[in-house]
Amino acid sequence: MTYDGPGVFRAPYGNDDALENFHRTVLDGVEIETVAPHTEVTFDNDVVRLWGTKETVESSWSNVSPGDYLIFYRDGTYTHAVEVLGTEKNEDLGRQIWPNHEADKPWICIVYLDVPTRIDVDSSLVHGLAGYDIDYPMGFSPLNDMGIGGLRGKYGSIEQFATGPERETLPDIEVVSAPSITIPPEAISELYFPNKQKQEITSQISTAINAGKHVVLTGPPGTGKTEIARLVCEYLASEYGDHYTGYQTTTATADWSTFETVGGYMPDEGDGDLQFEPGQVLRRFKRDGVQQNEPLIVDEINRADIDKAFGQLFTLLSGHAVQLPYKRAGREIEVKLGENFEGTPEAHEYVMPASWRLFATMNSYDKTSLYELSYAFMRRFAFVHIDAPSVPEDEAGQTALVGEYANVWEITADEDSLRAVGIVWHATNTAVQNRNIGPAIIKDLLSHLEQAPRDPEARRRVLTRAVVSYVFPQLEGVPRRGRVVERIASTGVVDGKELRRSAGEILAVDLEQDG
Template identity: 55%
Template sequence: MTASTLDDFDDSVTIYKATGPPDHWVTTLNTGIWGFTPDNETGWDRLDEGDIVLFHSTGKDTEGGRWDSGIVGYGIAGEKRRKEEPLWRTEFEVSENQYPFVVDLEATYWRGDVDDVSSATVAEKSDGRLDADIEALLRNRLTLDRTKEATGDRFPVMGSFNEPSHGEQYLELLHEAPLTAVRYRQREATGEDTARGIVDETDFSHLFGGELELDTAGLFDGLYFGSDERKRIRSATVSAVQSGKHIVFTGPPGTGKTELAENLCRALEGNEQYTGYRLTTATADWSTFDTVGGYMPREEAGGSLEFKPGQVLKRLPTADAARNELLVVDEINRADIDKAFGQLFTVLSGQAVQLPFEKDGAEVEIIPGEDVDPAVGPAPHEYAVPGSWRLFATMNSYDKTSLYEMSYAFMRRFAFVRVGAPTLPDDDEALEELMVEYDRAWGADGADRPERLSVGRVWRAVNGATEERAIGPAIVKDMLEFVRTQPADAGDAAFDRALTEAVLSYVFPQLEGVPKRRRIVESVAEIDRIDDIRLIESAREMLQIELSTDG
């Protein structure tokens, strides 16, 4: 049985850690196998099917190259067997079966960018290609500093295989970030090693069909909205997901759009259809190469070209990867939508599309999940779009021209859910109560914190001066954290300077190009804890507006 969340593991499972050089973990990713030397046969003996193996990568590869150590992922132990042929880099170099005792992993889960790791065998890879694979696999690794911070103990780096005392905590720490699940083709009766791919038909069938359940309990984690706003956002989001729509969260900067999108992904990950989610940020340079894919040189084949999938296709099931990852595109209106999405307009409407590229001798196709036989899976040249797959995006509503530059063909494929800035009360007592609610949502306690009201007054002054450029709670959170870096006994003058600098650092950058920015600065300058002279002088330099410093 494979598992993708911590709740899937029962109490009988033992958590081990295996230590090895990073190039060995690249081989494990591609084969789903980990090996033991004859000296460590006892460790192999005590490993049971269903146990968890944490993947600890050392700071050196087998050629002496230096890398960042850390925990790169974990696997679920399957059958144990003996092998006869070389598999790892060192075995090929010395033509010796150094790790004869192996375990076939049912599935593996990785922190790194496994899509960027070549599926060729280690014997076929150049040193440059293998180095690039190691770099991709080590991205976003769980650092040993982080494990010590969380447990208070050093991670047990000594020994190639043992049972660490904080195994469950290490597993929980791995799950703090999105993991990519990889499953493997069924091994033949001969025990022949197989490539990265599919375990069996059930590993494909769970990606397609089935009802989606959406537990919204964590939808607003780390965020605060009034009860009516919570109901509106929850209702709009649930309706969009269950009706098959993709979603664009739109609103002013700092209102929690990205957090909502990621929380939504985490809520959906409880469904067996999904193998994780990815977050990427759009740029003005995006083209269909970034989203769909295109040809790239193949190092192992003398520079010949091969098709490499883009951000969207990397999330979809194909012949060598049973994946269905949700995708979050942050700031989607930074990209030229028509240029960047191209053929994806057709894909987002649930239709098949043929791409002008070849893979394994056939034209690349994107097909609806309903056209896939779950017992067989997609062909090598096909990328399937499960009915459950969703694209979520965020968009800054102040860039209104970008909204209208989107074609109606694109817009009608999405539900637009507005995430607005709150209406702030005129009364200071009510304002402070509201600030307490936000502060609690961000993890602070409910104790009296005098800086809350001062920061709240700045927020009210900015949003009340004009509706043209309201700011959201995330910017206010940044200001609070900035002000709180001051020692408690620093005095009133130090607090005033810190509050003013917080405005310059976090509010002023939002006012670039705003026609009524003068009015906003004047309103903030009237707050009694603001250093108005410093504010006005900075407004001249940063925002090109002249205000009098008299009085």
């Protein structure tokens, strides 16, 4: 069925004039006595809210209809959403309302608006759903169909995304001091760990934070590292609200540079002048001129070239203020330490609160990447290892362990399925030393197998495909991966011939030579 709901249009307000216009004509609104003499449009209220664009973007503006939404962007964040009430091309009104326009380029394409809602959604989330390569809008432009679908899938509807409950007024954030943190095991209660592992994990993280360290969670794939980081940050934001205002998650890539982390210059929509655009880290400290403290989770940090991606942040993470080679309003951008700061940050200043932390995850399959980090970088981190559980040697123990997890996950599986998955788990984790997979991948195998017919041959085929889909991706680039494949292929619970053939195509291994 074709989507016929509201569209979404991205409206940046990057430079100082645009910021002033946004506050004056969108947030505050304009008295009707100022607007009425210049238009034939009638209004129901005494205050008119409106936004405008240059004629050069009329092709985008002309597609805006009543019921659509504008989402306003600044400094890496979509700060507000507002429903469109109507549009009008009116040069006389545009010149009257926005006299600070670029020379000979007045805002004549008018959009009349309802009351805005503050949403504070990181642009990387919206643009990631849309499949964009960049996290900032290139002028006034529509969000593509993929982005519309992504927002509907995540929030339920565009209306829910744009008109959800407004964030409460943020309290003044404590930046000078860091609280003594105690993260209880209950903070990660959504995850299942045997024995006292939850207590050990939360205790290590608490100790690291209180020691002033940032945290790298390392361990085999599928052990819940990213979820642990997320739940810990949720706990910090909910229980230490005087210090934390939320958190953000991002995934590192090989293409990362300091533009993604620190920021850099981008052309402004209005006059084309270059404006400083803060990166992922700086956006955690300030949004729309307001001090923030949002821990940042960097998933798979080892995928980035650390030197290229973090650059000047080495100095910051080592506990020193840093001056960046960029300017805002004629003054060099500075990142200062909260413990030494008094007052309110100016436009060119960012303040890293004393309690701010960077959380990162890293698969131990890739642990050799640790040696590519400089000592100055590594010494600011505590490394907390999240291990996979030991898989028993006997089939009865393997079946029992998988059954224990299946109960927690509320997955229905018969004894034969539990046994088969347990055998695969044991084979995978014992083929090569220190090459394990965690429970999350076992959950994927079980969920896949749950849909299989109950006859043994069908189960073998489905489990074989599941191993290819969920286990093989964890083996890419892993030394001696052929031995792991051969061990699984020889268990008898999968189609060994098909598994070996798939390994040759996907993992590019010659099992006889690589095993």
